[in-house]
Amino acid sequence: MIASPKPDLVTVNIDGKEIAVPKGTNVIEAARLLNVDVPHYCYHPKLSVVGNCRMCLIEMGMPAVDPATKAPIMDPATGKQKINWIPRPQIGCGTNVSPGLHVKTLSPMVKDAREGVMEFLLINHPLDCPICDQAGECKLQEQSTGYGRGYSRFIEQKNVKPKRTQLGPRVTLDDERCILCSRCIRFSKEVAKDDVLGFIDRGSYSTLTCYPGKELKNNYSLNTVDICPVGALTSTDFRFKMRVWFLKQTNSIDTETSTGANTVVWSREGVIYRITPRRNDEVNDTWMADSGRVLYKQVQAADRVSAVKVGGADSALDIAVNAAAELFKAGSVAIVGSGRSSVEEQLLTKQLATALKASTHLVSRVGEGDKLLVSADRNPNVRGALVTGLIAALPSAKLTDLAAAIDAGKIKTIVSVGEDLTAAGLTAAQLAKVAIVYLGTHANATSAAAKVVLPTLTVFEKSGTFVNQQFRIQKFLKAIPGAAGATDDLVVLAKLVSAATGTLVSGDLSTVWKVLSAAVPALGPVTFANLPETGLLLDSTPFAALPFVEGETLHYKPAAPAAAATA
Amino acid sequence: MAVITVERKPLTFAERTYIPQIVGGLKTTFKHLVRKKQTLEYPEQRPAIPAGYRGVPTLVKDPNGREKCVSCQLCEFVCPPKAIRITPGEIPADQPDRAHVEKGPQAFDIDMLRCIYCGLCQEVCPEEAIFLQNQFSMSGYTRAEMVNHKDRLYELGGTLPDQHFKWDHKKAAAEHGNAH
Numbered sequence: 014m015i016a017s018p019k020p021d022l023v024t025v026n027i028d029g030k031e032i033a034v035p036k037g038t039n040v041i042e043a044a045r046l047l048n049v050d051v052p053h054y055c056y057h058p059k060l061s062v063v064g065n066c067r068m069c070l071i072e073m074g075m076p077a078v079d080p081a082t083k084a085p086i087m088d089p090a091t092g093k094q095k096i097n098w099i100p101r102p103q104i105g106c107g108t109n110v111s112p113g114l115h116v117k118t119l120s121p122m123v124k125d126a127r128e129g130v131m132e133f134l135l136i137n138h139p140l141d142c143p144i145c146d147q148a149g150e151c152k153l154q155e156q157s158t159g160y161g162r163g164y165s166r167f168i169e170q171k172n173v174k175p176k177r178t179q180l181g182p183r184v185t186l187d188d189e190r191c192i193l194c195s196r197c198i199r200f201s202k203e204v205a206k207d208d209v210l211g212f213i214d215r216g217s218y219s220t221l222t223c224y225p226g227k228e229l230k231n232n233y234s235l236n237t238v239d240i241c242p243v244g245a246l247t248s249t250d251f252r253f254k255m256r257v258w259f260l261k262q263t264n265s266i267d268t269e270t271s272t273g274a275n276t277v278v279w280s281r282e283g284v285i286y287r288i289t290p291r292r293n294d295e296v297n298d299t300w301m302a303d304s305g306r307v308l309y310k311q312v313q314a315a316d317r318v319s320a321v322k323v324g325g326a327d328s329a330l331d332i333a334v335n336a337a338a339e340l341f342k343a344g345s346v347a348i349v350g351s352g353r354s355s356v357e358e359q360l361l362t363k364q365l366a367t368a369l370k371a372s373t374h375l376v377s378r379v380g381e382g383d384k385l386l387v388s389a390d391r392n393p394n395v396r397g398a399l400v401t402g403l404i405a406a407l408p409s410a411k412l413t414d415l416a417a418a419i420d421a422g423k424i425k426t427i428v429s430v431g432e433d434l435t436a437a438g439l440t441a442a443q444l445a446k447v448a449i450v451y452l453g454t455h456a457n458a459t460s461a462a463a464k465v466v467l468p469t470l471t472v473f474e475k476s477g478t479f480v481n482q483q484f485r486i487q488k489f490l491k492a493i494p495g496a497a498g499a500t501d502d503l504v505v506l507a508k509l510v511s512a513a514t515g516t517l518v519s520g521d522l523s524t525v526w527k528v529l530s531a532a533v534p535a536l537g538p539v540t541f542a543n544l545p546e547t548g549l550l551l552d553s554t555p556f557a558a559l560p561f562v563e564g565e566t567l568h569y570k571p572a573a574p575a576a577a578a579t580a
Numbered sequence: 581m582a583v584i585t586v587e588r589k590p591l592t593f594a595e596r597t598y599i600p601q602i603v604g605g606l607k608t609t610f611k612h613l614v615r616k617k618q619t620l621e622y623p624e625q626r627p628a629i630p631a632g633y634r635g636v637p638t639l640v641k642d643p644n645g646r647e648k649c650v651s652c653q654l655c656e657f658v659c660p661p662k663a664i665r666i667t668p669g670e671i672p673a674d675q676p677d678r679a680h681v682e683k684g685p686q687a688f689d690i691d692m693l694r695c696i697y698c699g700l701c702q703e704v705c706p707e708e709a710i711f712l713q714n715q716f717s718m719s720g721y722t723r724a725e726m727v728n729h730k731d732r733l734y735e736l737g738g739t740l741p742d743q744h745f746k747w748d749h750k751k752a753a754a755e756h757g758n759a760h
Binding site for chain 2: 142143144148170171173176177252253254255256258259
C-alpha cells in the first residue's frame, strides 16, 4: 500500500479550544476530536450529509478582516483578532472546516435552537419509551434529557400512524416514532445499493415507506435498524425480546465469511439476544450483513453435541482422549482441519499433525460474494491456516485426495476438527473404512459415524483470533459460558497433542499465544491481551501467489493476477 | 480504690408482710383483665392495614380488566435483591381490545424469598401496574411455591381504580385521532 500523502490540516477553534483537523472534516467530527458532543440525528459519518434534522445547529464565525485591505481587524478589548459571528445558527454536519473557523457549541443561541428542534420533534413522537426497543440507546431519549422541556405545550391531538408495518422480512416499522431523518433511505441507496425506501406525503403526514411492490429485503436491511436514531425501525427478530440495558456487550467477529466484520454480541445471563456491527473503518465501517446476525441461534440449536462419546456410548473427556490416542498409535492418521477454527486452534491442529506425521486437509466453502461484506470465501479463517502452516496451498471443496487415500487403504484414522466429512465428499462406505475422531459443536453424519466424539464450543463461547481476507488478525472474546458437556476446542486439542506426543501441552490461550507469536514473526511482541480491537495486519507477501477466491468487497481489493504472478 | 459502704435499710412491717406488693401486682393483673384487648387472635382475626402499607407486590388490572403491565422491565432493573424476572412478549395485532398495547409480559415472576418489600418496583412503574398491597403473610412448603407467577400476581392484585385509561385513549386516538 502506498502511504497516503499527509492531508492538509486546518486549524479551527471550537468552544475556545484550537484543533488541527484534516481539510473536509465537518464541524461535528472536528468537535468529536475535542470530545465535544454536537447532538445530531440525520448525520451519520458513513452516509451523505442531508442536514434535515437541524439538531446539530451551532454558532460559527470567522476572523474579521478589513474588506479593502484584507488586514486583520483586532479587538482592542482582548488584543486578538475580532471574530465576526454569523447572527443565525448553522448546521454542524453540513459545515466543513475552514482555516480560522470559530465555533460555539454551548452558547445560549445554540441551546435555544436545540430546545426548539427537540420540541418540534417531540410534538408527534409517541410516549412509547416503556415499550420501545430503542429505549436506552435512543438518541431522542438522550437529547430529551438535555434539551427537552419535560412537558408538552401541544394541546392538539398527536398524529396517529401505523405502529407495526412490515417493511421486509426482518424489519418492522413503527411510523409514529419516525423523526424523518432519512438515514435508512440514504443507507439503502448509498451502501446497500438497493433503493427501496422513501418518504411519501408532506409535512406531518410524511411517512417512510417502501416503493410500491418492493420490500426492504436485502441482506443489509438490519443496518437500517442500527442507524435509526429512534425506535422507528425495529428488528423483527429482537423486537420486544429484552431491554438493552440488561445486555452485556462482548466484542466478536462475524464468522460467516472471510470479511471478518467486527461485531458486538449482546447477551444476558448466558443467552445471546442479538448481534450488531462494531465500527472498524478498515474492515466493515459500521455495517454487517443480516445473515451474520442470526448465527447466535446455533448456540442453542437442538442438534448441539453435548456428550463425549466413545464408540457411541457416553464417556468422559480423558477416557475419550485416551481412546483417541490408542487410535493414533496405529499410525496413518489424516487430519481435516477447519477454516472455521481460530488461529490458535489451527496452531494446535498443526502441532497434532506434526506429532502424528499426519496429512492435513482443509475444506473450502465458496459462495457468491456480494461486493460489500459477504466475500466469496465462506470460511472465516483460511488465511489463519496458511499463517500457522496447517496448509500450504488453498483448500478445495471436496476431499478427493483423502478419499483416494482411504480407498487405497493408506488411512486408518481421521481427525475431523468440526468438519462434516460427508459434506466434504467422502462417502459413508469410505467413512466406515476408517476410525474417526470428531471434534465439533453440532451433530452431523460424521459425528454419527465417529468412534470418538469430543464436543467443543461455538465462537460465542470461547476466545481466539481469526485472520480475515486482508490478512488482518482480529480477536473475538467469550460472550457466554460454554454449553454443558462441551469443552474448549483448545483444551481438547491440547489434550490430544499431549496424548500424541507424551509431553504436556497447555490449552491456555495466553500460553498458546506465546507459541503462536514465536511461529508468526509478524506478531512480534503482540499478545492476545494487547492485540488492538481493530486488528493487526499481518504480512501477506508469502501468500501473494495463491489464487484466493475472494472478489472485491468493502475495503478489500484482491491482488491483481499479474501482480500475484510476479510476486 | 475507695470502698463506700451503703447501709441497707431494714424492711418495714408492711413490707415484711408482702401484702402491698401482692396487691400492687394483682391491681395490674385485674386492670388488664377488664381493659380492651391489645392482641389479636391472629390467624382468625386480621389487623387493619394502614394506607400506604408495603405488603406483597402484586400486578393490577385496569377497571376494564386489561393488564396494565407492558413488560418494560424497569421494576426488574430497579429491584435491589433481583427478585423480579420478566419475559416480555408481543401482543398480537388481532386482539381488538389490546392490540394498541403491543407489548405485555409473557411471564412475570416475583421470588418472594428474595423480595425485601422495598416498594421500588411500585415507585418506578411507568404504567402504575405493580402495587405493594395489603397482604403481609406469604408462606409455602417449597421454594418453588414462594415464587409468584403472573396469574397468581394478578389474582393477588385484582383491579384498582385507574386515573388514566391509557389504552382507551390509545384506541380512541387510533380510531378518531389525527389518522392518516
